[in-house]
Amino acid sequence: MPLRRMKRRDALIGAGAAALAVRPAFGQAEPQRPGQIVVNASGGSMNRAMRKAYFDAFEKDTGIRVVETSPVDLGKLKAMVASGNVEWNLTEIGGQDGALVQRLGLVDKIDPKVVDRSGYPKEAQNEYLFASSVYSTVLAYRTDAFAPGKQPTGWAEFWDVKRFPGPRSMRNHPVDNLEFALLADGVPADKLYPIDMDRAFKKLDEIKPHVNVWWTTGQQPAQLLLDKEVVLATGWNGRFYDLMKKEAPIAVEWKEGSLKQGTFVIPKGAKDPYWSNKMLAYMSDPKRQAIYANELGYPGLNLASIKYIDPKAAPHMPTHPDNLPKQFWLSAAWWDENMEKSLDRWKQWLLRK
Amino acid sequence: MTRARQVHRRAVGSALALSVPAMILLLLIFAVPLLRLLALSIEGGSLAAYEKALGSELYVQVFLGTFKIATLVTLLTLAMGYPVAYLMATSGRAWQFLGIAFVLLPFWTSILVRTYAWMVLLGRNGVINRTLVSWGVIDTPLPLLNNEAAVLIGMVHVLLPYMILPIFSAVRKVDPTLVLAAEGLGASRLQAFLRVTLPLTMNGVVAGITLVFTLSLGFFITPALLGGGRVVMIANLIEEQVRELLNWAFAGALSTILLVLTLAAFWGISRLARTRPA
Numbered sequence: 001m002p003l004r005r006m007k008r009r010d011a012l013i014g015a016g017a018a019a020l021a022v023r024p025a026f027g028q029a030e031p032q033r034p035g036q037i038v039v040n041a042s043g044g045s046m047n048r049a050m051r052k053a054y055f056d057a058f059e060k061d062t063g064i065r066v067v068e069t070s071p072v073d074l075g076k077l078k079a080m081v082a083s084g085n086v087e088w089n090l091t092e093i094g095g096q097d098g099a100l101v102q103r104l105g106l107v108d109k110i111d112p113k114v115v116d117r118s119g120y121p122k123e124a125q126n127e128y129l130f131a132s133s134v135y136s137t138v139l140a141y142r143t144d145a146f147a148p149g150k151q152p153t154g155w156a157e158f159w160d161v162k163r164f165p166g167p168r169s170m171r172n173h174p175v176d177n178l179e180f181a182l183l184a185d186g187v188p189a190d191k192l193y194p195i196d197m198d199r200a201f202k203k204l205d206e207i208k209p210h211v212n213v214w215w216t217t218g219q220q221p222a223q224l225l226l227d228k229e230v231v232l233a234t235g236w237n238g239r240f241y242d243l244m245k246k247e248a249p250i251a252v253e254w255k256e257g258s259l260k261q262g263t264f265v266i267p268k269g270a271k272d273p274y275w276s277n278k279m280l281a282y283m284s285d286p287k288r289q290a291i292y293a294n295e296l297g298y299p300g301l302n303l304a305s306i307k308y309i310d311p312k313a314a315p316h317m318p319t320h321p322d323n324l325p326k327q328f329w330l331s332a333a334w335w336d337e338n339m340e341k342s343l344d345r346w347k348q349w350l351l352r353k
Numbered sequence: 354m355t356r357a358r359q360v361h362r363r364a365v366g367s368a369l370a371l372s373v374p375a376m377i378l379l380l381l382i383f384a385v386p387l388l389r390l391l392a393l394s395i396e397g398g399s400l401a402a403y404e405k406a407l408g409s410e411l412y413v414q415v416f417l418g419t420f421k422i423a424t425l426v427t428l429l430t431l432a433m434g435y436p437v438a439y440l441m442a443t444s445g446r447a448w449q450f451l452g453i454a455f456v457l458l459p460f461w462t463s464i465l466v467r468t469y470a471w472m473v474l475l476g477r478n479g480v481i482n483r484t485l486v487s488w489g490v491i492d493t494p495l496p497l498l499n500n501e502a503a504v505l506i507g508m509v510h511v512l513l514p515y516m517i518l519p520i521f522s523a524v525r526k527v528d529p530t531l532v533l534a535a536e537g538l539g540a541s542r543l544q545a546f547l548r549v550t551l552p553l554t555m556n557g558v559v560a561g562i563t564l565v566f567t568l569s570l571g572f573f574i575t576p577a578l579l580g581g582g583r584v585v586m587i588a589n590l591i592e593e594q595v596r597e598l599l600n601w602a603f604a605g606a607l608s609t610i611l612l613v614l615t616l617a618a619f620w621g622i623s624r625l626a627r628t629r630p631a
Contacts, residue, residue, distance in 0.1 A: 075596035172582035213499050214582025228478045340598055348411045351585060
């Protein structure tokens with residue numbers, strides 16, 4: 001009972017401190033603990049995994065409640081920062097939006113004194129962007145539609161409707177699809193950028209009549225395969241992994257998958273920034289990243305985490321040594337520059353009969 | 354006369370006074386944001402956003418497509434809704450209650466749930482196709498889902514109550530002895546309906562059309578899920594500008610154009626209703 005009262009008092013002090021805008025002192029002394037912090041992410045199975053891997057431990061150690069909200073919403077982030085009423089302590093953003101949020105000044109720097117990313121690859125140590133995990137847009141198919149040995153590998157075969165007949169689903173978005181079209185057309189993976197849009201759309205013309213559904217939410221392609229609505233689909237590897245764990249007749253082909261990183265940021269002007277950083281410290285811990293990866297199939301970027309991943313789950317990771325070299329990294333820089341132009345052209349192309 | 358006018362004036366005065374709180378609320382939560390949206394769309398005093406919206410083939414095409422879908426949905430709900438409303442209003446209490454329950458129950462169900470239900474029904478392996486295949490009616494599944502027809506089905510289902518309820522209340526207000534009188538004077542049932550019931554229920558029809566049409570213009574979840582990505586409504590593009598591209602000036606311009614077009618349509622509908630022979 002006294003313990004509970006303590007916590008309540010702490011919460012009140014935390015709220016009061018925030019209201020008076022008293023800056024918590026950094027350095028040796030730990031700043032006041034707020035009653036709660038809000039972490040915004042994609043929701044669904046991802047939030048469950050985050051709770052298991054990070055949130056429960058954080059709550060237990062600090063006594064600060066972690067409130068989960070979703071979905072990821074750049075518009076909301078911009079509105080919060082613009083109005084000065086920042087509700088999120090941390091938020092996930094789309095893998096291709098890292099440059100955009102920095103350009104618009106929507107994010108605060110990550111504190112290297114609190115978050116240790118020495119175990120990360122150099123490219124994944126951006127001072128504003130926290131790389132939470134790696135995911136890949138891959139080719140997936142129904143195993144009962146294609147006999148063993150006659151299963152599709154790579155985008156040229158995804159495009160080959162004679163040898164691999166049946167309806168398909170692709171994302172209703174130019175990201176990934178332009179790359180896949182070029183790969184199907186024989187462009188080598190290291191020559192994709194800058195993207196030749198005319199060539200990509202010309203190749204997409206070929207597959208268009210065979211695409212039954214242009215998906216908009218990440219769960220759709222997995223569900224479409226499960227319902228036999230389509231036999232081939234593009235999608236995020238974790239969504240398929242989730243079904244494969246439940247022994248659905250679905251398989252993933254890693255060849256020419258499109259790698260990107262899940263990203264978390266501290267919104268500019270977020271309350272209690274020390275505790276945002278503290279949460280990122282939990283999320284950079286290799287053992288915790290392994291728990292997350294075992295759940296979802298999205299490994300963390302702390303290179304040490306691979307040691308702790310369940311050997312049964314390891315082959316389903318995009319970073320597994322068998323899978324990684326088959327894939328390519330999506331260029332966030334190219335997409336930042338060309339997003340609006342490509343989206344307009346994509347919509348126009350889709351509406352053309 | 355002067356006395357009557359005084360009473361009337363006092364009634365108008367108190368009605369105005371009573372509506373002040375609602376007006377203030379509307380002003381704060383509707384008019385102010387709307388004006389800010391407008392200001393956003395002409396950021397820096399430039400009309401570039403409007404130029405882009407009206408000058409690009411894509412956006413004009415999507416605006417036209419959106420109005421086409423809204424018109425089709427309105428006509429379909431009217432064709433299906435009027436008979437239901439008429440039947441409900443002219444039948445006995447028990448049937449009326451049952452009718453209202455059937456109209457309102459789906460109305461209270463989440464729009465997402467209803468959209469997913471249609472996906473289960475219409476899919477390639479959905480309930481309808483599986484049944485038809487197992488009965489031997491068809492060999493290969495019919496393409497029922499992921500096209501414009503599926504979007505129309507889903508939207509009509511969601512919007513039907515907005516058509517039925519205003520017409521229902523209009524039909525209920527019609528004095529049944531008027532129809533009897535018309536028939537007594539030699540009108541056929543059709544004539545009595547066309548010249549007595551229909552004109553007297555026109556306000557309900559106009560209300561229904563207005564509601565369904567304006568709501569249709571703003572739809573985006575149903576088209577996105579049932580259209581398989583092939584049906585693009587203007588709301589989808591506005592959402593994309595707001596949430597993905599963060600180009601709020603352009604989103605503001607698209608919204609303003611949609612608002613102006615909606616108001617124009619609204620004005621057109623009410624004019625049309627007024628010029629009808631009463």
